[in-house]
Amino acid sequence: MTFSALPTSRLSLLRSRWVGAIPAAHPVALSCLAFLFVISPALFKHPAETGDPVEYLHAARCVAERWFCAPHDHWSARWPIFAPTGLLLRLWGESRVTIGMLPLLHGFAAVGLFTAILSRAFGKPAALIGGLLFAATPLISELAMQLNADIVELSFLLAGVFAVACSDRGRRAGTLVLAGALFALAVETRLTAAVAGLLIACGLLAWRWPVRAFLLIGAGGLLVLGASMAAHWIGTGDPLTLYRLSLAHTKVPTTELPDWVDTSGSPFFNLDLIRNWSRAVSVHWTVDPAINLLASPKVGLSLGAALLALLLGRGALSNGSAEMRAVGTLIVGSLAFLIIAAFALSIHPTPRMFLPLLAAAVAMTAILVSTARADLRPLILFGLVPLLLAQSFVLRSLTYDPIDVERMAQSWVVAEREPVATDWLTRRHLGLAPAVRALPEDVAAAPLQLLLAPGACEVSPKRRPGWTVRRAALLRRSHSGIGRMLQRAGIGAQREQWSLCLYRNALAQT
Numbered sequence: 001m002t003f004s005a006l007p008t009s010r011l012s013l014l015r016s017r018w019v020g021a022i023p024a025a026h027p028v029a030l031s032c033l034a035f036l037f038v039i040s041p042a043l044f045k046h047p048a049e050t051g052d053p054v055e056y057l058h059a060a061r062c063v064a065e066r067w068f069c070a071p072h073d074h075w076s077a078r079w080p081i082f083a084p085t086g087l088l089l090r091l092w093g094e095s096r097v098t099i100g101m102l103p104l105l106h107g108f109a110a111v112g113l114f115t116a117i118l119s120r121a122f123g124k125p126a127a128l129i130g131g132l133l134f135a136a137t138p139l140i141s142e143l144a145m146q147l148n149a150d151i152v153e154l155s156f157l158l159a160g161v162f163a164v165a166c167s168d169r170g171r172r173a174g175t176l177v178l179a180g181a182l183f184a185l186a187v188e189t190r191l192t193a194a195v196a197g198l199l200i201a202c203g204l205l206a207w208r209w210p211v212r213a214f215l216l217i218g219a220g221g222l223l224v225l226g227a228s229m230a231a232h233w234i235g236t237g238d239p240l241t242l243y244r245l246s247l248a249h250t251k252v253p254t255t256e257l258p259d260w261v262d263t264s265g266s267p268f269f270n271l272d273l274i275r276n277w278s279r280a281v282s283v284h285w286t287v288d289p290a291i292n293l294l295a296s297p298k299v300g301l302s303l304g305a306a307l308l309a310l311l312l313g314r315g316a317l318s319n320g321s322a323e324m325r326a327v328g329t330l331i332v333g334s335l336a337f338l339i340i341a342a343f344a345l346s347i348h349p350t351p352r353m354f355l356p357l358l359a360a361a362v363a364m365t366a367i368l369v370s371t372a373r374a375d376l377r378p379l380i381l382f383g384l385v386p387l388l389l390a391q392s393f394v395l396r397s398l399t400y401d402p403i404d405v406e407r408m409a410q411s412w413v414v415a416e417r418e419p420v421a422t423d424w425l426t427r428r429h430l431g432l433a434p435a436v437r438a439l440p441e442d443v444a445a446a447p448l449q450l451l452l453a454p455g456a457c458e459v460s461p462k463r464r465p466g467w468t469v470r471r472a473a474l475l476r477r478s479h480s481g482i483g484r485m486l487q488r489a490g491i492g493a494q495r496e497q498w499s500l501c502l503y504r505n506a507l508a509q510t
Contacts, residue, residue, distance in 0.1 A: 180220025
């Protein structure tokens with residue numbers, strides 16, 4: 001007898017036992033356990049110390065060595081990211097644990113706070129559904145394993161929202177001042193948080209919060225922003241250093257734009273940037289941001305679930321309940337954030353830049369499924385959540401074990417008696433190996449070249465005329481049992497293979 005053929009009473013009994021019993025456990029604990037399950041196979045093993053993460057690492061190293069370094073770009077101005085990391089490096093030395101501790105803590109904080117907000121505002125069923133969906137979304141676990149502004153900014157925003165929720169509708173002055181300070185820390189992390197903060201304020205206005213609450217939140221924010229500006233004024237002579245550098249971020253060279261694009265203009269409403277950002281799917285620049293978010297394997301399922309929940313629960317949106325009013329507020333806020341971020345600020349339409357939108361979408365799903373469409377709970381808990389968990393492992397199975405590669409590169413360099421050089425890509429990926437970090441970037445003159453190269457070393461496009469292969473190793477994908485199982489099943493086989501190569505430059509010996 002199939003499951004669908006069970007008598008209605010027995011089917012209802014099974015649902016009540018499996019689905020109704022789960023919310024009795026604490027949703028925050030369950031969500032954090034799910035998040036730990038997703039990240040544990042790759043804990044402190046993220047392979048990509050390139051791009052933004054390595055820029056924050058450089059700033060953290062400067063703090064560890066000198067305590068203070070004058071910021072020169074937007075990465076080195078975001079002190080809530082690199083300052084705590086620099087302190088950890090100074091206390092316990094540089095390792096994957098000290099580098100990865102800050103994003104890991106903020107990742108757990110984001111998951112826990114998001115779940116706690118839903119639990120406080122909408123009850124345990126909504127908190128369980130939303131917390132598990134949020135924890136299982138692949139982008140959240142990815143960002144929790146590398147230095148970045150995204151997860152730090154989001155956790156501060158969620159902490160501010162949680163403080164507001166705990167303020168007894170503005171009656172607890174200290175809690176509101178704390179909320180303002182947390183929102184300010186999010187802005188200090190990245191200016192895009194100001195957009196989310198403005199939309200949160202508009203939401204509170206729509207829900208008729210007292211003016212006193214806004215004044216207290218503003219006071220808390222001014223305390224942090226004022227202290228930051230005073231510190232920058234003392235250290236650099238310019239109290240607006242952080243904001244000046246942040247607004248100039250589009251002038252920094254990037255591989256996400258064609259070389260011919262003029263980046264000297266203002267980032268506000270810049271059509272050159274909006275039209276030419278790299279993207280996975282290109283239909284028309286007016287709809288590309290939304291399409292690329294939905295098409296992303298890192299957030300697409302979670303956003304699609306919100307759209308499906310809205311479609312199936314549309315009949316309940318007009319019933320006037322507090323839950324449906326909250327859903328309406330989240331819809332308006334999400335659309336506003338997308339439009340302001342993608343078009344007013346000309347932000348690159350990559351999923352990590354739209355984490356507040358992701359959080360709002362998951363919250364909508366949780367509210368609708370826990371109230372208007374309770375019949376969808378089994379589908380979400382036993383269908384979508386496991387699918388998102390599997391997707392996280394699939395995406396991670398396409399990466400390489402960085403610790404094995406670093407150890408191999410370290411041993412190769414130490415074993416050689418002749419000078420070895422490398423390139424910027426290899427140094428950034430393997431920079432936690434001390435011997436590799438000390439290598440000069442001079443691939444033209446040194447007799448030996450240590451390079452990460454696409455394809456096999458013998459036929460890689462990085463191999464130059466006169467170079468012979470001295471050592472070669474194909475990089476092993478995945479460092480978890482689940483990942484290796486997926487790999488054997490052929491999932492992700494389309495990813496390009498890379499190798500660690502040690503070339504001998506015969507021309508350098510003549």
